[in-house]
Amino acid sequence: MSRARLPIIIGKGRRKGLFGFSSRIFGGDGYDLAIVRLSRDYQSGEPIDLSDMDGAEVILHFCDRDSLQLTADTINRILRNWK
Numbered sequence: 001m002s003r004a005r006l007p008i009i010i011g012k013g014r015r016k017g018l019f020g021f022s023s024r025i026f027g028g029d030g031y032d033l034a035i036v037r038l039s040r041d042y043q044s045g046e047p048i049d050l051s052d053m054d055g056a057e058v059i060l061h062f063c064d065r066d067s068l069q070l071t072a073d074t075i076n077r078i079l080r081n082w083k
Helices: 065-081
Strands: 016-022 031-036 053-062
Touching: 016 053, 053 065
Parallel strands: none
Antiparallel strands: 016 031, 031 053
């Protein structure tokens, strides 16, 4: 059983951000996307760095472009169907 707190809630006023970076695991292949807790409120699109973060909720590791593309396609499908 995972120790993760579910669900991870993303929304206005939640002080969460997305932080993408080149992976340092598995020999440096791939990219990681972290959903992070932020130390203060930020405007959407405003740059953040490590000092702005209070920790990570979750880190997604993408081993290849196809996996990232499938994830992006799924999120875009949700966005298109959002009423």
